[in-house]
Amino acid sequence: MNCGDFADYVANLGTFKSRLALSIRPFIKTERLTYKELQERVYQTAHFLASKGVGSGDRIMIIATNSPEWMELFLGTQLIGAILVTVDAASSLATVLRFIEETQPKLVFRSRHLHPDLGHQVTTYAVDGLRALIDQYPRTAPDIAINGESPGLIVFTSGTTADPKGVVLTQNNLLANISGIRRTIDISADWRLLSVLPLSHMYELTGSLAVLSDGASIYYLSRVTPLAIATALREYRITTLLAIPQLLVLLLERIEHTVAEEHKAWLFNAASKIAGFMPFPMRRLLYGGVHSRLGGHLTLIVTGGAPIPIEVASAWENMGVRIVQGYGLTETSPILTVNGLKKRMLNSPGRPLFNVQLRIADNGEIQAKGPSVFGGYWHNPEATEAAFTADGWFKTGDVGRLKDGWLYIQGRLKFAIVLSSGLKVFPEDVELVASKNSVLDAVCVVGEPQADGESVLAVVTSNKSDEEVDKAIAEVNAHLESFQHIAKWRRWPNGDFPRTRLLKVDRRRVQEWANSSVSEVKTKTSSIVGKRDPLLDVIRLSLGKPNAEIGEADRLSDIGLDSLRRLTLIALTEEYLGISVAEQNVTPTTTISDLRKLLCEGSRTEVSRPLPTWPFKPWVRLVGNGLRETIIRALLRIWVKMDVEGQDNLQDLELPAIFIFNHTDDFDGPVIYQAIPHPIRKKLAVAAADDVLHKHRILALVIRLFYAGFNLSRSEPYMPSLEYISQIMDDGWSVVLSPEGSISTNGELQPFKSGVGLLAVELGVPVVPIKTIGLCGTLPLHAKWPKSHSHVKVRVGQPIKFGNDGSYDEVTEKLHQRMLML
Amino acid sequence: MIGVDLVNISEFEQQIHLGGKAFLKKAFATSELQDQRVHHLAGLWAAKEAVIKAAGAAPQKMTEIIIVFDSSGRPHGKFGPEEFEISIAHHGGYAISVACIVKE
The missing domain is CATH 3.40.1130.10 (Glycerol-3-phosphate (1)-acyltransferase)
Structure with a gap:
């Protein structure tokens, strides 16, 4: 398949006829779409959109969780030469309104439960109602001429506090990237991919498009929770996962925890010693217990978005699951480099795709050129100009080196700490060493401005005393080069660090906080995944208030949990904490500390035992x-x-x-x-x-x-x-x-x-x-x-x-x- | 005795989305989950709350209260040994229900 335009892409879908393309299970019955059905729906969607007056260059916005309809809308939009503006489902109303103002979409599609008040400003449709909307439209390709060079997608990077920039990607950008990925990675039609990351991010979108161009199957989750992921891995016998390192760390912890619970730790550790010498199929046999919990078919995990600690990658590889790392940015559609299935390195995000050129600038910055690199930001000529060098190479903002064709990344350029001596310290290097220290939960290293340079400041989250943290920092410094030593440390005041949607620490906000004298900080994102207080996180989730202040003596009715929300809370503790609590024990006068006691006494949620296949x-x-x-x-x-x-x-x-x-x-x-x-x-x-x-x-x-x-x-x-x-x-x-x-x-x-x-x-x-x-x-x-x-x-x-x-x-x-x- | 309850449908929808299947199974019996349109479920929830108020006693589990519809579509509530007459209405983004205990 060559990079034509999406008309060719959608036509190609039909060749897979009755193979399963997309699947989702809202309640009991699984909805399954074959390739032929998907193709027809896409054509119908295109006709529908055209009939609503959407034409070439017009924008359509989507704010929705992953589902087959999301894909249908994306492809349908491409077929009429329009542009899809993707907005993360977790965005606030303010963000959404801002994006609407900037891109002036003709139509907005949203998940039913998101932003119900949006309908006043702009024509809104519910994504799950798409089937009914497109029903009477023809199932054949629309007769509309489209051009691969025209923009097809706008994705905004960064949150509202930094100026979000709308990355504009053309159909060619995406198709070139898909082509590059397929050249390096052999995708098989037998793959069953579980879709966990949001489609509003390039990583998941391009990954899905690549997989669909080879006839494989994608499974969506109506709700992405740890329990749902664990169940889906087993039920759908998932072979492949697109993940971020944080998820892999979590899953690994869960596995190790279960192993310990079943008193099989000694077996597990013994196995890890010999696994490295065994061929992959044997490793999977060795770790049979683990694999059956993971569905028995998980053989490949692609990871990106952040570097993965080598111990984590090795642990997975030891269990017989291949870890393939990649690197890229939204502006590059996104993959720049990726490992291959056979030739893999655990400490490198891979080699450039065949149609990507990389070079390292004098200051160490990685720069890229190629058909999958974007052309510019939406209505932002200054930012666009600043993103490219004079000779047209895109500046990634990351620092690294190339060796024998393999890329090694050192860190983000703008967060590199420049000492008065002129030496550069990459926070990532220091954080890697610090992550091995058990006293420190998470560490974010930033530069603290001095008279003639910066010094190394570590911001930490930890529930240990100041003296213990002092000792820990000294311990960390002992493993660093002298110029990398942490000069000072401060405690992050408010729970877990603010994180981006893909769970990377929002370095910029930590830096802002560290450099200002204001000690109070409002955390925007509450991470369920953080090692902070999971009960409070779940309560905040059920209230929909990530910043709610909750005291131990607060009664549930005081903090706004009515009977409806209390029931939701119980459901959430089952799903996120794995503990079942009896309904009658959770009353309006139950306090937070009462709830904690209940959780200690509560029973483990019955996870469906994997039924033998x-x-x-x-x-x-x-x-x-x-x-x-x-x-x-x-x-x-x-x-x-x-x-x-x-x-x-x-x-x-x-x-x-x-x-x-x-x-x-x-x-x-x-x-x-x-x-x-x-x-x-x-x-x-x-x-x-x-x-x-x-x-x-x-x-x-x-x-x-x-x-x-x-x-x-x-x-x-x-x-x-x-x-x-x-x-x-x-x-x-x-x-x-x-x-x-x-x-x-x-x-x-x-x-x-x-x-x-x-x-x-x-x-x-x-x-x-x-x-x-x-x-x-x-x-x-x-x-x-x-x-x-x-x-x-x-x-x-x-x-x-x-x-x-x-x-x-x-x-x-x-x-x-x-x-x-x- | 009578009871009444008012439910904001889109807030209810948020709870369904948050709590998912686990929430639905705790709130409703299988027979009540036949019609999963949100406004309908919101009405059922309002009916259950109205029954609780009319009964003057809370159940251990919400699923102890069952709302059934007869062949003409009229709802009835059952909570333990007691029967309740129920009426449900939806309008303006809200569902409202009234329950009245049936005395012999």
Whole structure:
């Protein structure tokens, strides 16, 4: 694929036809878009936008969390030659209004829950309503001439306090970058990427576009929380992640924490010693426990945005996950350099892409040139001029060196501390050494102006005493060159450092604070990830006030938590802190310190145990099915004479389907199975009671092997099971389950659990009732061998499909009736 | 006894977005989550709060209060052994509900 324009790009999407392109799960049902569907939606979006009067060069703004619609809007905008202005979903209203003023968009698309009052100033649409909006428009390419040289994207860098500059990128800029990335990294159509970083940042956007140009699949999360990420990695069997170093550090800590909890630390440490010598597939085997928690398929993590500590990168590599680092800026679309899959260095962000030229200036600054380097800032000629050298090279503002083609970065030019001696100290170097000290939580090194230069000032966050920090600083200095020594240190007064959206410390603000005499500081961004007080962070999150002052004796009602917000708080402590607290204990008069006690006593949130996926592997099924068709069938013939009626009802059955049956006997599973025609049997999974599978391990193995069995919880919180069912059905598996939940002791049909109604309505698949008559007594509940040779009648009913407007309870009731009447 | 409650729909929407599935499962029973339009859920929440006020007692969990709609679309509340007549309305970005205990 050469860099034409996005019309070519979108046309190319169609070649992947029915491969999965994008997926998101808002509640239970997963929305899956194939490439063909994505292409059609993009065309429809383009027609829709054009019909609203959006033309070449017009701006459309989007302020939304990641979703398939985001991508559809981006590509649709390109197809009509318009410009998409991307705004981070976490932006304040003031920021958004400012960007609207600067770019004068014709339309604004937003996530439903963001900035509802925006509609007064400008025409606004909800992003999740896009499907309905584009519905009647044609699914074919619009007949609009576009030019690859024209701008397609405006992304603002920096927050509101510094002057945000709108980076203007053309279609060619992006396509050239994608082309460069694909030359260095071999993207496979089998990749399953989890989208965690916001699409409003170039890193995620270009990464996604590159992956989509090769037919791989991207999974979105409707909410990005630690729990959601952990669950998604497992459920979607993610192979690839685009991450920032902070996320990798966090995940690693979580893994190490879990290992310690399970008292496997010694095993983990032993493994780390030998892993380095082993080939990658063996490493993954060695760390099997870790990998199954990560989904079992995670083999590649691309990281950028900030340098990654070598120990962290090595730890991941040791576990068999490749770490590929890259470097670039928004202004360069963004990738300038990246490691390859095979040729990787852990201490370098890689080599320049084939179409990127890099040079190092006299002052050490890295400068770049090439088709993916931007042309200028939006309506800001002075900033644009300042960004380039006289001979047209872009000034990155980073200092580094090139060795044998590999780039090594030392630090940011403007934050380099120039001593009176003329020597330069890079804060990054000092911070790297300081990060190894456990007394200091986080360190930000800035220059303190002196008479004839600057001196090295360390701003620290730590919950230790001043004396201990003094000692720590001395310790750090012992590991630095003499000119790098920290001359003075100060304590950051307010929780964690202010951080940028991608969680880098906002150095500029720390510097401002350090250089002014004002000691009070307002932190704009509250980092959930910071090592400060997670409970207060969660409370601030639930209040929507990142700066709220909260005292230990404050009652929840005092700080503004009404009954609604208290419930949200409980949900958040489950998701972010992993602790479940009982609702009735959280009242208006509960104080913060009471809450802390509750958290200590609270129970760990039940993280869905990773359900085994091996029963669904093709070769397992081959063996299992083979054994079942021969051995089990033979056994069945001996003990049971089956008389099956109604199989022709299944002739036109749309698969996958749910088969429900009446549970009268332990042995009825195999009987039902045999009653279902062979073509369907090949991809048929059986739901077995959770508690039974856990108690009888051997039986569980048999059920899984022969019948592709999976756990179904019998008690009320069976949502995880339902989501699991939804997922395997997405993969095309039909499911057999017994809605009664337990064996009927007297042979009569018991009431159905409501989950079956939910599944029928939400998944929209046909349900087939199957009734066995006369099976009761062959293998009663606790006997080991079948008792008598029985004659069993099996009636297969008519498949019934329910619309998605039925009530779950009504549907459950209808199915019950159907079964009774069979 | 009667009870009433008023809910700001967009604030409610924020809570749903913040608390996600965990929040929804704590606030509503599965049958109540059939219709997930925000204004509808906001109305259900208002109804539950109204029931609490009418009952004069708080539940241990919000899911102890169930709101069901009969075939004509009329809502009824159930909290423990007691039944409640309910009325819900939406307007101007707010959902409001009134609950009245049904005495034999």
